[in-house]
Amino acid sequence: MGRDRDAGGRARSARPRDGLGRPLPYGARGVERQPEGVVRAPEESITQAQRLLDAGMPFHAHEVFEDAWKSGPADERALWRGLAQLAVGLTHAARGNPKGGGRLLLRGAGVVEASAPAHGLDRPGIVAWARGLAARVGAGGEVVDPAAEAPRLRG
Structure with a gap:
């Protein structure tokens, strides 16, 4: 069986995934x-990512952030x-890792803390959340x- 490919010919798994991004068997819901690769305005990225985070889907929120990053x-x-x-750190913590x-929560916290303020994000609150959660799960x-x-x- 060949690799799954998207419309552009790039390798991309067509397997369904659960809310934490784990692959499920073909045919599963x-x-x-x-x-x-969606280009969104920063406000739209933040709104979409928050919606996914609130729904317990941090893996999917990570994909929104990744599009904004790229x-x-x-x-x-x-x-x-x-x-x-x-978002990936939260995903791993929810998956039992x-x-x-x-490690990812602390790394991300350091990056966010060192970044310039932008788009009304509560950087200090995000950093405190990440470090607190990292300490708890660790x-x-x-x-x-x-x-x-x-x-x-x-905030």
Whole structure:
């Protein structure tokens, strides 16, 4: 069986995924995936990502942040990359990988903290959330509920 490919011929798994981005068997019902390569206005990216985070879908929010990182202005790319790392960190913590989740949460927090203020994001609040969650999952190895732990991107 050949690799799944998108309309542009790039390798892209067609397997359905669950809310945390884990692949499911072909034919299973998954959640709708975020389209890749979408150029959104920053406000739309933040709104869409917050909606996904609140729904317990941080993997999918990461894809929104990744699009902003890849398509945004050079001076904002680090901020969007840091936000994507935070979403993946939350994903790992929810999947039961506290070590990987904590590491990504701390890395993303450092990137967001070092970034310039932009788009009304509550950078100090996001950084405090990430560091607090990293400490909790790292200390106890707890699996977290991603919806209950979703950060507030704006205060």
